[in-house]
Amino acid sequence: MNMIPPRNAQDAAYNFAYLDEATKRMIRRAILKALAIPGHQIPFGAREMPLPYGWGTGGIQVTAAILGPRDVLKVIDQGADDTTNAVSIRAFFARVAGIATTTHTAEATIIQTRHRIPERPLREGQVMVFQVPMPEPLFKLEPRLAETRRLHALGDYSLAQVKLYEDIAHQGEAGSAYNHPVMVGGRYLMSPSPIPGFDNPKLHNSPAIMLFGAGREKKIYAVPPYTTVESLDFDDHPFKPMRAPHACSACGSATSYLDEIIADDQGGRIYVCSDTDHCGENQGR
Amino acid sequence: MYVAVKGGEAAIEAAHAWLAERRRGDAALPALTPRQIEQQLGLAVDRVMAEGSCHDRGLAALAIQQARGDLIEAAFLLRAYRNTLSRFAACEPVDTGAMRVERRISATYKDLPGGQVLGPTFDYTHRLLDFTLAAEGHAPQEAEAAQPTMPRVTELLAREGLMARDAPDDGTPPPDLTRDPLPFPTPRPLRLQSLARGDEGFLLGLGYSTQRGYGNAHPFVAELRMGAVEVMLAPAELGFAISIGDITVTECQMVNQFAGSAETPPQFTRGYGLAMGHGERRAMAMALVDRALMAAELGEEATAPAQDAEFVLLHADNVEATGFVEHLKLPHHVDFQSELEKLRSIRAAWESQA
Amino acid sequence: MSAALLEACGLHLRFGAVRALDDVALEIHPGEVVAIVGESGSGKSTLLRVLAGHVPAQAGRVLYRDAAGDAQEIGALSEAAKRRLMRSEWGFVHQNARDGLRMGISAGGNIGERLMSAGTRNYTEIRTAAADWMARVEMDPARIDEAPRNFSGGMQQRLQIARCLVTQPRLVFMDEPTGGLDVSVQARLLDLIRGLVAELGLAVFFVTHDIAAARLLAHRIIVMRHGRIVEEGLADRVLDDPRHAYTQLLVASVLSA
Numbered sequence: 101m102n103m104i105p106p107r108n109a110q111d112a113a114y115n116f117a118y119l120d121e122a123t124k125r126m127i128r129r130a131i132l133k134a135l136a137i138p139g140h141q142i143p144f145g146a147r148e149m150p151l152p153y154g155w156g157t158g159g160i161q162v163t164a165a166i167l168g169p170r171d172v173l174k175v176i177d178q179g180a181d182d183t184t185n186a187v188s189i190r191a192f193f194a195r196v197a198g199i200a201t202t203t204h205t206a207e208a209t210i211i212q213t214r215h216r217i218p219e220r221p222l223r224e225g226q227v228m229v230f231q232v233p234m235p236e237p238l239f240k241l242e243p244r245l246a247e248t249r250r251l252h253a254l255g256d257y258s259l260a261q262v263k264l265y266e267d268i269a270h271q272g273e274a275g276s277a278y279n280h281p282v283m284v285g286g287r288y289l290m291s292p293s294p295i296p297g298f299d300n301p302k303l304h305n306s307p308a309i310m311l312f313g314a315g316r317e318k319k320i321y322a323v324p325p326y327t328t329v330e331s332l333d334f335d336d337h338p339f340k341p342m343r344a345p346h347a348c349s350a351c352g353s354a355t356s357y358l359d360e361i362i363a364d365d366q367g368g369r370i371y372v373c374s375d376t377d378h379c380g381e382n383q384g385r
Numbered sequence: 386m387y388v389a390v391k392g393g394e395a396a397i398e399a400a401h402a403w404l405a406e407r408r409r410g411d412a413a414l415p416a417l418t419p420r421q422i423e424q425q426l427g428l429a430v431d432r433v434m435a436e437g438s439c440h441d442r443g444l445a446a447l448a449i450q451q452a453r454g455d456l457i458e459a460a461f462l463l464r465a466y467r468n469t470l471s472r473f474a475a476c477e478p479v480d481t482g483a484m485r486v487e488r489r490i491s492a493t494y495k496d497l498p499g500g501q502v503l504g505p506t507f508d509y510t511h512r513l514l515d516f517t518l519a520a521e522g523h524a525p526q527e528a529e530a531a532q533p534t535m536p537r538v539t540e541l542l543a544r545e546g547l548m549a550r551d552a553p554d555d556g557t558p559p560p561d562l563t564r565d566p567l568p569f570p571t572p573r574p575l576r577l578q579s580l581a582r583g584d585e586g587f588l589l590g591l592g593y594s595t596q597r598g599y600g601n602a603h604p605f606v607a608e609l610r611m612g613a614v615e616v617m618l619a620p621a622e623l624g625f626a627i628s629i630g631d632i633t634v635t636e637c638q639m640v641n642q643f644a645g646s647a648e649t650p651p652q653f654t655r656g657y658g659l660a661m662g663h664g665e666r667r668a669m670a671m672a673l674v675d676r677a678l679m680a681a682e683l684g685e686e687a688t689a690p691a692q693d694a695e696f697v698l699l700h701a702d703n704v705e706a707t708g709f710v711e712h713l714k715l716p717h718h719v720d721f722q723s724e725l726e727k728l729r730s731i732r733a734a735w736e737s738q739a
Numbered sequence: 740m741s742a743a744l745l746e747a748c749g750l751h752l753r754f755g756a757v758r759a760l761d762d763v764a765l766e767i768h769p770g771e772v773v774a775i776v777g778e779s780g781s782g783k784s785t786l787l788r789v790l791a792g793h794v795p796a797q798a799g800r801v802l803y804r805d806a807a808g809d810a811q812e813i814g815a816l817s818e819a820a821k822r823r824l825m826r827s828e829w830g831f832v833h834q835n836a837r838d839g840l841r842m843g844i845s846a847g848g849n850i851g852e853r854l855m856s857a858g859t860r861n862y863t864e865i866r867t868a869a870a871d872w873m874a875r876v877e878m879d880p881a882r883i884d885e886a887p888r889n890f891s892g893g894m895q896q897r898l899q900i901a902r903c904l905v906t907q908p909r910l911v912f913m914d915e916p917t918g919g920l921d922v923s924v925q926a927r928l929l930d931l932i933r934g935l936v937a938e939l940g941l942a943v944f945f946v947t948h949d950i951a952a953a954r955l956l957a958h959r960i961i962v963m964r965h966g967r968i969v970e971e972g973l974a975d976r977v978l979d980d981p982r983h984a985y986t987q988l989l990v991a992s993v994l995s996a
Contacts, residue, residue, distance in 0.1 A: 153708025277723035
């Protein structure tokens, strides 16, 4: 379990991790700026990658920029290592970087993810790389980038708070089931990427580094370790993480985030951990 | 007991094998070659070069073959390849004034120095399917291109003081859209770069909208020219520019009305379009949208979608657009699950109050 | 700076050849209501926009004495400072309610926005304040969750007023607040404004072409023509004893109320 997984064979036709060194340097500079200003979006010169925009190019560019030969990479999508896009991205890095890959959260040094944070608590030295479709937390309320830039500069987030007020007034609770905006370091409003609200608390005071890459929108942002991250709410209507009120059919966990599976033609349902590695560990595999 | 679904890797491999079969099609037929595509589907190649931001006919043709004819997929392939190439120099701006013209028309003047040269155009064809092509028709005659002097129409207008001139080149290198993210507000060089590689359909729709009243500026085609221009590069060792080859481009200059302001008298303004290869539709649409996007600078009220720079520039790139639109096919069940739970929770509250 | 709340001097603004503001100077004191009257094209709306910091003048300056007693030059304020000012000590009521409201947000949300902007984080507190203010502007608090697009023009204006007043501003700018409304609706709205102004001790600049409204609400009247101030003084004096030929014309052309 504690052995470092073997490295793959790197395809010699490409530079290590595909990107040229100048591009990596440009991305790293953006990452450093992002870490220095937690939650603030840093523009960067995103490149077309061999996977389409919207399919993780931001996350891939961040991972490519920070990847080293001794890193161990885990890639998940919807919490699972075996979903098609996770498989595709993991295979991409195995081929162009030759680094070791793993499905075990505990073994990974870099975890690239789409839409989930692993259930297992992260530790110092681990880096989460999030794939982000829309980095701007206010985009549904104000699509113009010039205007939202000004709002961030002025720290003026009344729009988001008003939207929250409206949700509570009309439906009794906050409307965003996923991608619920968070306040980082008490200063910048940030989109945590489309993770379920259930995962938001994992961002708060984490020992790991959280990096967010939006390739198509060309923005990078970050949360350094042990940073305050608070979901937007009201004092008398605090943010409530939600999960299906069931236990996992495979491992019995009553605390992990669950996928709902339609089991038969009559619409019968069972619930299974979304985090496949976690579920496997619980089952003793 | 439920066993989690596995096999993503095998599924992807099988999908790729099937794709390769489909690409080849009926094995009894001769396989296409990129050379055939480059020669006989030249306009498709031109579009892919323009939207791929890379002038290489052979590569564009290969991309079209690999993409099974999906031109946006082909443009994406070419863009991704472009990013692996190292950039060691920038050439001089191409001099379209010195173009070896194959086609040049002006709608603003009936006749002008250099004349109206029709070139190889669909404009006056009757759109009747030509079945002789299916029966392997004869090769067309290559017309000898006469080249009298062809001054720019916009230059003729500028000399009379009726058209504003663009600011002269002060030598600062232009910003590069493929290296740095787009800032807002966006300076004109970047707007033009963005339009030059924007989706032809999107630009066409926007250009069309300006003609129908959404930000109309009464356009005329001052000049449309298509032909070969030399690409000049000045290597540091030589200290002077040399020609490294030529490429075909299409250039369109549109003339539009302008009311004038406190500082400037009323005069014509120009919309500019430039496309790799023979791309008239693209160049013309680009010129219309270019002019529409000048609204803010000219102090005009910007009310129409084509005048909204953020709207136009952020949605013109079809490689970005297709990626994001099609990413909806990716699994979203985790987010959907949270929506399900939220809706159930809200409904429970609603029902308990009813 | 004098004891004035807001003071402007030497204001100039040209659009091409047209002088929208030609050497305009004025001031307003706490609790004072000043009407700026004139026909279309007189420059009155431009003047309001310049005083309110929406548009910069090409010459001259506008000084505001804030709650702390400091003189602030509006043209020199950072955007952050100006925004803060506009959401706390100032209010602006637009002629068209659509410009001053979020049409897709509920009445409660519209009123509560300023409070949320100022940092209030208690939902109940915000909602109570919103309902309270709706009552004060004579709206039915039961409609707190409805969007303004369902309200009549008069109600939209009341909502705009409530939205401005919720943070107890000291100075409010109004641009033809009753324009486009029915005569009877106008009268009630003017009554409401008059009551609130007196109750809250607000200073108000309001622009109008309606002399009757000016007489009803204003302590002082400023008459504008072609970008210049041609006459000013106490409301009754200006309307009963107009000195400038243009003012005389204006007053005479209005049928007595």
